[in-house]
Amino acid sequence: MNTVLTPMKLTVILFTKEEAEFFITDQPDADCALALTPDARRVLLDHGFPVFSTMDVFSDYSHLRIMAMTRSFENDLFERLHENSQLTESAKETFRGYVHIFANCALRTWVTLKKLDPPFLVPVGAQWKKEETREKVNEILLQKITRDFSRHHLKGQTRVHDRGNRISIAVVRLINHWIAKKLAKKDVVLVNSFSYGMKSLAKKLIRNSNSTYCFQVLEERGGIKSILRSLLNVFILIKGGRMGSLTVITSPSRVTEKTVHQLIDELSPSKIKDGIKFFYDSLLNSVVLTDGLVSEAEKLVSIVKPKKIITNYLRWYTAAALAEAGKKHNITSMLISHGSHTAQESFPAMWESVEQSRGVLFSSLADQIVLQSPHAEKFVSQHKIPGELIRSKPIMWGYQDIKPRGPQKIRRILHTGTFKSWSSNRPWIFETSDEFIHGLTTLVESLSGIENMELVIRIRPYPECSVETIMSFLPEADFLKVKTDGSFLDDLAEADLLVSWASTTIEEALNARKPVLLWGGSQRFHHISPRTTFPTKEDRGAVYAPKVKSDLRELTEHILDAHAEIPLSEEELEGHVWSSDTPGIPEFVEQLSCL
Structure with missing residues (x-):
């Protein structure tokens, strides 16, 4: 949704589904809403309130801005860390690993807010606060993200001051x-x-x-x-x-x-x-x-x-x-x-x-x-x-070995993937939750009309994006099947093609001799360098990606036709999978x- 924000509009900023539901119930004055997560956006869309997503204010260039600022900060910090004699090597690795994530989180909220003009309305507890500065809203959002980080990423971690007796x-x-x-x-x-x-x-x-x-x-x-x-x-x-x-x-x-x-x-x-x-x-x-x-x-x-x-x-x-x-x-x-x-x-x-x-x-x-x-x-x-x-x-x-698939009339495409939430942000090489949803919806829309094809999307509950939310954004399609259970390996065995953006499942598919199509909510990054030309039975690749969105359907059809019931050969997998004479388990x- 390409909502254009005009000066002096009061924008309510909502992070969770619960906040969005609170807004709909309480009905405070606001002109439009920025939904920071698909869960919050779904609630507002269902009630017809003007809402835009992070993709309207956070672009590929925004990812680059975060990385440039983080790199400058870390160059200075990590030099000091290296010279520190009080921390063990393990503690230094822990410090470095978490600081990188936290720096990205801190910048993502700020870079997002930079695209918006005050004033803002934000929920704080059971109250609504009108804020005139981005700085104050940024602090409120980071407090929420900190709680989200502790809930999802530090669950079960020992608190050093809360050990057993x-x-x-x-x-x-x-x-x-x-x-x-x-x-x-x-x-x-x-x-x-x-x-x-x-x-x-x-x-x-x-x-x-x-x-x-x-x-x-x-x-x-x-x-x-x-x-x-x-x-x-x-x-x-x-x-x-x-x-x-x-x-x-x-x-x-x-x-x-x-x-x-x-x-x-x-x-x-x-x-x-x-x-x-x-x-x-x-x-x-x-x-x-x-x-x-x-x-x-x-x-x-x-x-x-x-x-x-x-x-x-x-x-x-x-x-x-x-x-x-x-x-x-x-x-x-x-x-x-x-x-x-x-x-x-x-x-x-x-x-x-x-x-x-x-x-x-x-x-x-x-x-x-x-x-x-x-x-x-x-x-x-x-x-x-x-x-x-x-x-x-x-x-x-x-x-793990997977069972070879026998001849089938229906060509199966399997989509697997994930994204990084606000509390685990890794710019550029991972999708945001809104980019993830956008990639799924454009995939379903583009594949409409391909004959004898079934698209299986494996999803699980994510922070920011429940299974119900994901399914609600997907276009209705007879060829679409959403799975929330069962074995990934069983689904991969039945698949003719795997679709993903950045995931270990890409290499798992290649080791199972299945071709891979790279697709997501942005084309700024390819996990593996892909082939963009259409294959034939005589001239195939292992990893593909469309040059432009309009190529997605035709490229997919060519992949299904060229690879039908013929696993990738060792020659086609060269550079992706170790040869058969490489030591194994x-x-x-x-x-x-x-x-």
Whole structure:
């Protein structure tokens, strides 16, 4: 909706569905509304109130502005961080990872508001406040985003001042000391968690060697539940189990509030500096928590003396602390990313991709980096990332075989994707929630009329955008099927084509020998460099994207025709998927077993 804002209009700014419903019920005076989320916009549209979305005021250029300002801020800050001697390496990684997210969040609200003229109306609790300045509205919005961040991203995280009582903490540590002593002198692999493909890898390690144990190291706050979980792992060991958990509870940290604040407070005034203060509590807790975990991880590692530490990220918390503890005891730390990382040609995409990959694909805490695709290898080469590099077929994703699809009359297109919310903003390389909705609606509209075709869109509840909201924005179409349950791999097995904008599912589809079409709410970025010309059966590619929106339907038809029932060949997948002679999980497991 291309609403034009004229001076002196009173614009109400609404963040959540509940705020929009409150506005409709309370009916305060306002001329138009800016809905910051699809959930809020849906409510206003249903009641016929004049509303515009963030796409009317936040463009591709807005993404660039955020990145330019963040880069300047971080260059100064991270130089000071590098020189700081009070923080452990893990705490520095945590600080850096969160500051980047918080800086982007702080700037996104400001850049959005810069397109609007005051006055503004904003809900604050059960009241409506009329504000004459962008600065004041920006503060109100950042307070809301801070709460949203804590609710969605720090759920379950221990608050350093809210641990269990001393007795329960002592009991948990005593039990886990006993477990660690039992694991000493055994062939143990420690992992940060059994998430993503790590659990499958652990089971294969244990099956391959009768002497191997695989334990995840988890952070807990103490209390009766922590005691019971620790006792369960005692029982596992007594019964001869070789796969379980060790618990660490953060120790008092030498990092003080002053240490964290000083790093930012000494910088020159800026909108980022003003905005980050709203996230200070979350930043401080995360840094102090990670710092306190290092000493506890060291105690476990010194007793267990594992033959290897394997993690699927090293950006913060237990994973980072575990790897740092390993370094101090000369134990090799291996990083196997749970995501997709691709080399980029444009500077904006290149810069933000590095920040996205830091602590996930590469880290100063990792001795070995596993490259699960040629794209990861090209990324590492492009940025001259040090460390021992190991080629392997996918381990954390794309490692499960899918059943080949037999001949079908209906051609199936599968859409999977996600976006970054206001509280986890990563500009340029990820869509906003409104861009995500726009990409879905334009996809459905463009594919109308293609014969013998079914479009399956896999969706789940998102912050800012419920399943009901997404479905309400989608055009009605006989060929459209929305799925909220079932297995992604089952849907991928039935698909002739995957559509996404930026997701690990892109590389999963390629490993399943399925072609990929890149499409979303903007064409500013391509996760993988695509082919834009129409394919034929004799001349095909693996990854496609239309040059312009008007090409989308015809390009899709050509892809379906050219790739019908013929999987991608090894030649077509060159540069996307490792060749068949590249070591995979069996070889990887065998090497670990021989350590």
